[in-house]
Amino acid sequence: EKTHFVGLSIGGMTAQGIMLKHADRLMSVVIANSMGKVAPEFVSAWQDRIDLSREKGMDPLIQPTMERWFT
Structure with missing residues (x-):
């Protein structure tokens, strides 16, 4: 389908x-x-978030995400 x-x-x-x-x-x-291509600084930022979520779960990502999206 x-x-x-x-x-x-x-x-x-x-x-x-x-x-x-x-x-x-x-x-x-x-x-x-x-985006069609990701700049190196974005790759690094995403990897940092992935590493943090694996180590400590999603809770530490909530506040920074809210600040990025809504301020």
Whole structure:
């Protein structure tokens, strides 16, 4: 079966990966507020968050995320 896919932000990056690996399963794709290439500083920031979540769970990420998104 084929589907439509909408990706917002990091979901847009997911959409790009799906397009590359499973284009035959897509009818259409919408990508919004996303990037096609990730700058090295973003890779480092994401890896830091991944490491922190693995070590201490998601709680330490809540406040910084809220501040980034809503201030």
